[in-house]
Amino acid sequence: MTPAVTTETKVTYIFSQKPDTETVKSIYRLIKLVNKFLDVQAIYIIGQRVFLSQSNQPDIIVNVPFDEGQVSEAIKSFAYLAAIKKDAKVIDLRFKNPIIR
Numbered sequence: 001m002t003p004a005v006t007t008e009t010k011v012t013y014i015f016s017q018k019p020d021t022e023t024v025k026s027i028y029r030l031i032k033l034v035n036k037f038l039d040v041q042a043i044y045i046i047g048q049r050v051f052l053s054q055s056n057q058p059d060i061i062v063n064v065p066f067d068e069g070q071v072s073e074a075i076k077s078f079a080y081l082a083a084i085k086k087d088a089k090v091i092d093l094r095f096k097n098p099i100i101r
Contacts, residue, residue, distance in 0.1 A: 013045040023048070026065040033068070034060075037075045049094075058088040058100070066093075074098050 011031065019027075027045060034040055034052055038060075044051040045064075052060040060078075062071055074081065074093050081091050085100045092099040 010040060011043045011045065015045075015047060023064055029068065030062060030064060030066060030071070033072060034075060038078060058082055058091045061090060061092045061094055063094045070096070 013027075027050065030050060031043060034043070038052070038054060040052045041055050042053040044053070048063055050062045050064055052062070054060075057078075060075075071093055074091075078091070081098055081100060082088060088100045090099075090101045092101065
């Protein structure tokens with residue numbers, strides 16, 4: 001057998017039980033949205049949480065399923081959110097308002 005892909009994937013999915021169809025669809029929509037606006041180095045999915053890692057930028061945490069409108073607006077204004085707090089490590093989008101730590 002020969003590998004079909006020569007590069008490593010950005011997505012790592014860890015789960016303890018098989019995810020339902022709605023969760024998988026939500027993860028797919030989130031990854032598609034994120035790749036449209038950000039240059040992520042790695043995506044880690046652990047259960048219902050998605051961790052987006054970028055080089056020299058704060059990490060982003062999102063729950064799935066997610067509010068597409070809210071997360072879309074936050075990702076579009078990522079540069080602003082990252083500039084609010086100097087040396088921010090994490091931008092948490094799991095809540096109604098982003099939490100910057």
